[in-house]
Amino acid sequence: MALILVTGASSGLGADTADTLVGEGHDVVLHARNSTRITRTTAARYTGVITGDLAHQDEIHDVAQQAAQFGRFDTVIHNAGVLSGPDTVTVNTVAPYLLTALIDKPARLIYLSSSMHRTGSTDLRRLTSGAATYNDTKLWITALALACATRWEGTTSHAVDPGWVPTRMGGPGASDDLSAGHQTQTWLATHADVTPSTGGYWYHQQLQTPHSAARQTDFQTRLIQDLEHLTGTKLG
Numbered sequence: 638m639a640l641i642l643v644t645g646a647s648s649g650l651g652a653d654t655a656d657t658l659v660g661e662g663h664d665v666v667l668h669a670r671n672s673t674r675i676t677r678t679t680a681a682r683y684t685g686v687i688t689g690d691l692a693h694q695d696e697i698h699d700v701a702q703q704a705a706q707f708g709r710f711d712t713v714i715h716n717a718g719v720l721s722g723p724d725t726v727t728v729n730t731v732a733p734y735l736l737t738a739l740i741d742k743p744a745r746l747i748y749l750s751s752s753m754h755r756t757g758s759t760d761l762r763r764l765t766s767g768a769a770t771y772n773d774t775k776l777w778i779t780a781l782a783l784a785c786a787t788r789w790e791g792t793t794s795h796a797v798d799p800g801w802v803p804t805r806m807g808g809p810g811a812s813d814d815l816s817a818g819h820q821t822q823t824w825l826a827t828h829a830d831v832t833p834s835t836g837g838y839w840y841h842q843q844l845q846t847p848h849s850a851a852r853q854t855d856f857q858t859r860l861i862q863d864l865e866h867l868t869g870t871k872l873g
Contacts, residue, residue: 639827640684642666642710642743644691644700644736645717647674650749650799653819654714658826659683666707668700668717691717691732692724694868701739712745712826713737715778720771726764729774734781734864738872746794747825748782750838750847751775754798759850761863777860779838779847784857786836788872793835796847797821800840817841 640663646655647669658665664684669675672688680686685707689700704710715733719725733748757776763769764777778796785794799818821839825831838847850856865871 638663639711640664640666640707640709641712641714641826642668642687642704642707642740643714643716644668644732645670647679650818650822651714651716654716654822654826655683657819657823661823661827663827666704666710668704691728692719694727694731694735697732697735698739701736704736704740709741710743712747713740713743714747714749714822714826716749716822718749723767725771725774726769729771730764730777730781731864731868733778734861734872735868735870737781737785738868738870742789742792744792745826746782746785746792747822748778748794748796749822750779750782750796750798752798752800752840754779754851755848757848759856761859764863764867776848776851780851780853780857780860781864783836783838783847783851784861793831795825795831795835795837795839796851797825798838798840798845 645651666685687703689696754775757772782796
């Protein structure tokens with residue numbers, strides 16, 4: 638059985654992912670923005686609960702410190718995200734970058750992307766200008782996922798488009814199947830025979846073609862350098 642961390646897992650796809658993994662017998666550490674989002678009954682189902690608002694870099698560092706208390710994870714699923722607002726860049730891109738840099742390298746990394754990443758901008762000045770959109774942040778996190786796929790021996794990394802599903806973020810008009818929205822993440826987190834073993838961009842357990850920039854080494858390098866400068870933390 639695997640030790641797995643799922644961020645943003647108090648509701649929506651994160652909760653579905655965490656619940657499925659627990660049901661399969663895995664040890665799951667659940668992350669939530671704050672303790673009020675987790676009941677005692679819910680917490681009792683998990684190996685541990687860690688809290689912190691991923692919109693703030695100091696709290697991201699604290700989340701990483703809490704995670705370290707559980708030792709090395711087999712899988713980290715970067716699920717947390719927001720659709721709009723001033724925290725979009727920090728939650729969707731900076732937080733998973735920082736947690737990747739600060740947490741001991743797991744065997745598997747999984748990052749939640751979106752089909753909307755295909756209309757994201759490669760203008761990295763948007764990281765700090767306040768002009769970034771959700772689409773931009775999802776392009777950047779897809780590029781980070783694919784960069785990590787070739788960066789560390791012994792760690793696999795994938796990006797997942799869960800589809801437009803009727804969660805609180807997706808809204809009631811979302812057209813994709815909610816029950817399928819978490820299945821690719823749980824499969825990638827634990828399945829012994831994933832092909833390719835790393836560097837995939839997935840939708841419903843099928844490989845898809847991401848935005849071309851996400852696979853470009855020069856764009857990946859510039860993104861990581863800008864994130865290192867923004868956070869003061871090197872990826873390693």
